Amino acid sequence: MVMRIRAKWGALLELREIDGISDQENVQYTAHLAVFLCFVQYIAHIFFATYSMTQSSTVLQHVGTNIRSLRDEQGLSQQDLADQAGVSRRTIAALETGLVNISLAKLDAIAVVLGVDFRTIVSAPELKEQALVNVLAWQGDKEESKATLLASVPSRSQVELWTWSLAVGKSYIAEADAEGWQELIYVLEGELTIQFTDSTKIIAAGSSFSFASSVTYTYINSGNQVLKFIRNVVY
Known part of the structure; x- marks a missing residue:
């Protein structure tokens, strides 16, 4: 395979x-x-049926090393990077020591300042030239709530392939992306509710949905089973 x-x-x-x-x-x-x-995506569906994450310490396991290395290469202090990325210096310090599970939008902002894509920030150095990375990039307070970046390939700029899962009653609040960013969602199991500022979209298993992600939105699992879905990010 x-x-x-x-x-x-x-x-x-x-x-x-x-x-x-x-x-x-x-x-x-x-x-x-x-x-x-x-x-x-087909491989991702199989992955969801067989994969189990056993250690929460694997979340963002390479982020600290990558940020510190890239920051040193560019001669930036923690405060410099924090100011340019719009986060606190404490956040940068915590990331570099593996003590914080930051939002994906803020992590992407740090990547932009460092001049790399999201995949480079979260991946092991030896995987930087590979499309398939399989990195756990977000973990909720329940083991069933997590987001895994499976692959990232170049398009006109970049396309990312993610697997997501949310435990019953859990949600993920996403910050607005830059103009031009798009998301394509495919629900594998359960029912995904996407809450926008002035509307709500409910996506059942086997259904898909696409939207411009340059707005604030929230993924919600309001069903009675673990929610699993595929997320493509195009930017």
Whole structure:
């Protein structure tokens, strides 16, 4: 299975590296990218059925080392990075020592200041060139509530593939992303409620939904079973 994924990803890279590709070839690349993401989503569904996270210490396990290394490379102090990313210096210090589970939006803001993408911040250094990363990036106060970044591939800028789960009665409040960011949701099990400022969207298992994520929104599990869904982020 791993060899099949690598083969598909290698073919995509070969297409992307051709200089001066025509519009038809660009459409072909986009189509291949869509097929690749669907294939990885299938793998993600299997992953959800078999994977169990046993240690909460694996949450953001590489973030501290990566932030400290990137900050040192750019000659930034903790205060410099905090000011530019819009967080407190204590947050940066806690991240670098692995003592805080920060919101994904704030972590992405730190990545922007450091000049890297989200995947680079949360992944092990040896995985920085790979599409499949499989990193637990958020953990709620219940073991069943978590978000795992499975893959991140280049599009015009970036596409991320996530698995999410929320325990019964739990929610995740998301901060607004930058203009132009989009999310594509597919619910595997349970029922996902997305609460916006002036509306609510309920997505049943087997259904999908897409929206511009440059607004504040909340994922809610108001059902009676653990909620599991796929989240694609395009920016």
